[in-house]
Amino acid sequence: LAKTTQPISMDSYEGQEVNITCSHNNIATNDYITWYQQFPSQGPRFIIQGYKTKVTNEVASLFIPADRKSSTLSLPRVSLSDTAVYYCLVGPAYSGAGSYQLTFGKGTKLSVIP
Amino acid sequence: DSGVTQTPKHLITATGQRVTLRCSPRSGDLSVYWYQQSLDQGLQFLIQYYNGEERAKGNILERFSAQQFPDLHSELNLSSLELGDSALYFCASSVGRANNEQFFGPGTRLTVL
Numbered sequence: 203l204a205k206t207t208q209p210i211s212m213d214s215y216e217g218q219e220v221n222i223t224c225s226h227n228n229i230a231t232n233d234y235i236t237w238y239q240q241f242p243s244q245g246p247r248f249i250i251q252g253y254k255t256k257v258t259n260e261v262a263s264l265f266i267p268a269d270r271k272s273s274t275l276s277l278p279r280v281s282l283s284d285t286a287v288y289y290c291l292v293g294p295a296y297s298g299a300g301s302y303q304l305t306f307g308k309g310t311k312l313s314v315i316p
Numbered sequence: 317d318s319g320v321t322q323t324p325k326h327l328i329t330a331t332g333q334r335v336t337l338r339c340s341p342r343s344g345d346l347s348v349y350w351y352q353q354s355l356d357q358g359l360q361f362l363i364q365y366y367n368g369e370e371r372a373k374g375n376i377l378e379r380f381s382a383q384q385f386p387d388l389h390s391e392l393n394l395s396s397l398e399l400g401d402s403a404l405y406f407c408a409s410s411v412g413r414a415n416n417e418q419f420f421g422p423g424t425r426l427t428v429l
Contacts, residue, residue, distance in 0.1 A: 234415065245318065245406050245420025246359070289359060293415040303374050304349075304415055308358040 206290050206307035213313045220277045222310050224290030227271050234295035235266060235273045240287045240309070249275065249288075251295065277312075285314045319343065320421035322407050328427045334395040337424045341388055341409030347371065348390040349410070349418060350382055354403035365390055366413045397428045 207225040214220045226235070234253050238246035250257055252264040252273070263276040277284060293304035319342035329335055341348050350362040361374035365384035376382075379397075384390040394401060404425050408418040 236415065236417075238418075238420075243423075245320075245408070245423055246418075247318075247420065248417045251417065291415075295415040303372060304361040304364075306351075306359040306361065 206292055206305055208288075208290055208307040208310045210308070211311040211313065213315060214280055215315050216281055217279050220280050220284075220312060222275045222277075222288050222290075222312065223272055224275070224307055225272045226290070226292045226305075229270050229292055230294070232294040233292050235264065235270075236291040236293075236295070237262070237264065237273075237275045238289045238291060240289065246289060253295075280312075280314050282314050282316060285312060287311050318419040318421060320407060320409050320419050322405075322421040322424050324424060325422065326425050326427075328429065329397060330429055331397055331399060333397050333428075334393065335397065335426065337392040337394070337405050337407075337426075339390045339392070339407030339409075339421060341390070341407075342419050345409035345411050345419070346388065347410045347413060348384055348388070349408040350376075350390070350392050351406040351408065352403050353406060353423075354400075357403075359406075362392070371413060394426070399428050402426055402428045 236251040237249040240246040250262045250264045254266050257264045265274040287309040289309045290307040321340045323338045346367045349364045352360045362376040364372040382392045404423045406423045408420040410418045
């Protein structure tokens with residue numbers, strides 16, 4: 203079972219790029235890495251998912267090194283509205299047979315300062 | 317609005333009691349996931365159903381059970397409740413059988429007194 207480790211909190215000024223790293227040393231071959239954002243009293247919201255190298259969408263980039271034992275979520279030019287908790291999730295993302303588990307990190311609380 | 321609905325929004329009950337939480341997935345989604353979020357444990361995956369069948373199981377206690385009905389809504393049953401079961405319970409849904417993009421509901425806040 204892949205365990206994930208994230209920094210508990212981070213602070214950043216508005217307009218800066220923020221990089222949040224998640225460590226997942228025991229990631230399995232079939233596991234993908236997914237990041238979610240959560241605001242207080244709301245359900246998490248999908249940000250990005252990847253398997254290896256780099257994935258980019260309209261809100262973030264995800265960097266995964268060749269050994270896949272860690273991943274970095276990059277948020278370009280953060281604003282106050284990006285203040286939230288960011289979760290790293292490791293688990294398979296394919297329609298294979300057999301049961302599996304999903305492991306969420308404990309989350310990184312990002313505070314964006316004006 | 318994610319399209320996932322959960323009822324009730326709040327639930328207060330006593331130790332030893334049994335409660336049922338309900339989730340309706342987004343239209344067209346076949347997978348339903350249940351999660352527990354407490355202050356000290358973070359977000360814990362409990363169980364997943366796909367098209368009525370159990371697909372994946374996480375750290376779900378034996379006192380807890382779930383099912384997904386033919387209309388794809390799901391219920392999470394919590395019995396012999398303990399103080400430590402107080403938490404936010406989230407339901408999420410996704411289109412496919414595996415861990416693709418999940419859409420989370422607003423959650424049910426359970427308080428056990």
